[in-house]
Amino acid sequence: MDLHHIIYVSKGININQETIDDILQTAQSFNDAHNITGMLLFIEGKFFQILEGDKAVITKLYESIKSDQRHKNVTTVSAHAIRNRTFKGWSMRFNAIDEKEFTELSGISSLGALFSIKPGPKDNVAFVFAQKFANKSFPSTSWWDRPAII
Numbered sequence: 396m397d398l399h400h401i402i403y404v405s406k407g408i409n410i411n412q413e414t415i416d417d418i419l420q421t422a423q424s425f426n427d428a429h430n431i432t433g434m435l436l437f438i439e440g441k442f443f444q445i446l447e448g449d450k451a452v453i454t455k456l457y458e459s460i461k462s463d464q465r466h467k468n469v470t471t472v473s474a475h476a477i478r479n480r481t482f483k484g485w486s487m488r489f490n491a492i493d494e495k496e497f498t499e500l501s502g503i504s505s506l507g508a509l510f511s512i513k514p515g516p517k518d519n520v521a522f523v524f525a526q527k528f529a530n531k532s533f534p535s536t537s538w539w540d541r542p543a544i545i
């Protein structure tokens with residue numbers, strides 16, 4: 396397998412809990428069947444997603460995600476070959492965080508700043524940020540178990 400990741404940010408359009416549930420249901424069954432792993436964060440109306448899997452497979456999925464009417468301004472912030480999966484075992488991990496949590500965890504000044512990140516070296520800020528979620532104990536053990544507020 397030609398293991399790659401794609402990380403993008405986008406702006407959600409009229410997102411509610413039902414939309415999120417629908418996206419996750421599609422993602423979890425499709426990704427599971429196609430050996431795709433990753434994480435989707437919903438951050439005050441915007442999405443941050445990392446897709447991991449075979450290059451051709453995730454590239455095709457990304458084309459479909461880009462044309463999805465539930466979001467716009469889909470902007471690639473990282474696309475690289477990877478050695479290992481960061482979200483092994485997760486067909487699509489999900490949480491909703493607020494912008495304050497985002498800036499604290501990422502060190503990036505604002506969410507808007509992510510839209511101007513150019514896909515560059517592998518250890519770019521977007522990938523470093525995503526990797527922080529690989530350890531379930533970060534930021535706290537109960538963090539992933541709390542109800543996601545949309």
Ligand SMILES: Cc1cc2nc3c(=O)[nH]c(=O)nc-3n(C[C@H](O)[C@H](O)[C@H](O)COP(=O)(O)O)c2cc1C
Nearest residue numbers: 418421422425426442444459460461463465466487
């Ligand atoms: C923010 C966002 C993330 C998504 N992530 C995935 C995903 O990881 N896997 C997936 O199969 N579909 C995902 N989707 C849904 C796809 O965009 C699309 O609905 C799905 O591939 C079915 O496409 P089709 O209706 O053209 O067959 C996502 C949609 C949005 C808006």
